Amino acid sequence: MFERVKSIIVENLGVNEEEVNINSKLAEDLGADSLDAVELIMAIEDEFDISIKDEDANNMRSVQDILDYLNKL
Amino acid sequence: MKKLIINNKESRYPIIQGGMGIGISLSKLSIAAIKAGIVGTISAAQPGFLYANFRSDALGNNLKALAKEIKAVRKECPSGILGVNCMYAGTNYDKYIEFLAKQDIDFIVSGAGLPVDLPKYLVGSKVKPAVIVSSAKAAKIICKKWMRTYKVLPEFIVVEGPLAGGHLGFSKEDMMSGNYKDLETLTEEVLIEVKKFEDEFKTSIPVIPAGGINSGREIAKFMKIGSSAVQIATRFIATTECDASDEYKLMIVNAKEEDIVLVPSPVGLPGRAIRNTFTKALKVGNFKPRFCVDCLRVCAKKDIPYCITEKLGNASGGDAENGLVFSGAKAYLIDKMATVKEVVDELVVDYLYGLRESK
Numbered sequence: 001m002f003e004r005v006k007s008i009i010v011e012n013l014g015v016n017e018e019e020v021n022i023n024s025k026l027a028e029d030l031g032a033d034s035l036d037a038v039e040l041i042m043a044i045e046d047e048f049d050i051s052i053k054d055e056d057a058n059n060m061r062s063v064q065d066i067l068d069y070l071n072k073l
Numbered sequence: 074m075k076k077l078i079i080n081n082k083e084s085r086y087p088i089i090q091g092g093m094g095i096g097i098s099l100s101k102l103s104i105a106a107i108k109a110g111i112v113g114t115i116s117a118a119q120p121g122f123l124y125a126n127f128r129s130d131a132l133g134n135n136l137k138a139l140a141k142e143i144k145a146v147r148k149e150c151p152s153g154i155l156g157v158n159c160m161y162a163g164t165n166y167d168k169y170i171e172f173l174a175k176q177d178i179d180f181i182v183s184g185a186g187l188p189v190d191l192p193k194y195l196v197g198s199k200v201k202p203a204v205i206v207s208s209a210k211a212a213k214i215i216c217k218k219w220m221r222t223y224k225v226l227p228e229f230i231v232v233e234g235p236l237a238g239g240h241l242g243f244s245k246e247d248m249m250s251g252n253y254k255d256l257e258t259l260t261e262e263v264l265i266e267v268k269k270f271e272d273e274f275k276t277s278i279p280v281i282p283a284g285g286i287n288s289g290r291e292i293a294k295f296m297k298i299g300s301s302a303v304q305i306a307t308r309f310i311a312t313t314e315c316d317a318s319d320e321y322k323l324m325i326v327n328a329k330e331e332d333i334v335l336v337p338s339p340v341g342l343p344g345r346a347i348r349n350t351f352t353k354a355l356k357v358g359n360f361k362p363r364f365c366v367d368c369l370r371v372c373a374k375k376d377i378p379y380c381i382t383e384k385l386g387n388a389s390g391g392d393a394e395n396g397l398v399f400s401g402a403k404a405y406l407i408d409k410m411a412t413v414k415e416v417v418d419e420l421v422v423d424y425l426y427g428l429r430e431s432k
């Protein structure tokens with residue numbers, strides 16, 4: 001799971017693989033602005049074939065948050 | 074001439090009068106705009122500012138003011154194209170949109186942030202969602218997100234470039250270092266992104282550049298590259314019908330090129346304004362807010378340079394030296410007061426000549 005999320009992040013945010021770990025914060029550590037965040041969520045929806053509510057998306061601030069959400073599905 | 078169609082209504086000329094807060098574009102300006110053959114936009118930025126108990130109930134007074142302004146336009150122009158500009162960064166965005174969804178307007182246009190959930194509040198309403206962006210990336214994300222979640226595309230997309238008035242969609246660093254694209258380039262890039270959605274969903278999405286457009290020749294230039302219309306704001310301030318105070322209008326008429334400056338704002342983006350006592354004092358220190366109506370979700374509320382609602386409201390109300398006079402970069406080209414119809418007619422004639430020259 002982490003690997004799949006990581007590769008989406010690398011692809012969408014243009015960061016290096018080494019920069020992405022479980023605790024990375026999307027904005028502070030990976031430099032995602034609000035546009036990037038929306039784009040990233042849509043890419044995750046595509047990859048996992050799911051639909052994420054805006055409220056849930058707004059709460060995803062770190063890689064851990066994304067993994068927690070996906071694990072609960 | 075290319076036709077601008079919004080909410081199944083056709084505008085005579087391909088021009089939108091841009092929304093201007095606080096209290097700059099309300100019903101008087103919109104009525105004049107619609108009567109002159111263009112699209113009118115009321116600004117939802119604190120229209121109740123001058124109401125008696127605004128400070129204790131901003132939301133209530135703003136909604137009351139919006140209803141009143143919209144009604145005033147509809148009395149004069151029952152079938153013209155009228156929209157409301159509502160900033161996404163504002164507090165109670167959902168409450169404003171839910172309220173506006175029930176009003177007799179044709180569109181709601183949102184910028185200052187990415188209005189990802191605007192269509193959510195318009196389900197079952199005849200009011201159409203539109204967006205203001207400052208990059209092709211934002212245009213793409215909005216189209217994709219709205220289509221995916223709400224099965225709608227923007228009614229139109231305003232592309233706001235670096236010469237616009239009010240808050241800019243570019244950071245201070247980028248503005249200072251020249252790290253931004255001009256409006257023509259931005260428009261072309263947005264057109265390319267939007268075309269993909271138009272092709273895929275067999276529809277058309279008007280792309281409408283804004284920011285520093287001051288002549289009909291410029292309108293012709295933007296129409297030639299594929300725009301469906303342009304949005305113009307600053308040119309309509311120095312008009313008899315504009316809702317701002319005379320003092321505000323005079324600042325626009327008298328401004329020289331060097332008087333137009335960038336100022337920091339609690340919104341977190343630079344704003345373009347006319348240099349006055351207030352902007353000069355801002356260089357020396359902050360202005361302690363006199364009140365707070367919690368207008369912005371993004372305002373830190375503490376250690377801010379000044380209160381945006383207080384300073385914009387004061388300028389629009391008449392204290393143009395001690396308030397914030399938002400203005401586009403080309404205000405210095407305006408040197409007299411005119412009626413809205415005179416401005417529109419001049420733009421259209423020049424536009425038609427511009428189109429002919431290029432043939």
Ligand SMILES: Cc1cc2nc3c(=O)[nH]c(=O)nc-3n(C[C@H](O)[C@H](O)[C@H](O)COP(=O)(O)O)c2cc1C
Pocket residue numbers: 091092093094095097116117118158160183184185205233236237238239240283284285286304305306307308398399400401402403
């Ligand atoms: C005085 C003033 C107030 C403005 N207020 C708003 C606003 O409340 N919301 C918004 O989205 N844009 C606002 N704008 C931006 C305009 O709607 C418009 O897109 C832009 O100014 C176009 O450039 P121009 O003024 O050079 O024609 C404002 C512009 C001015 C000059």
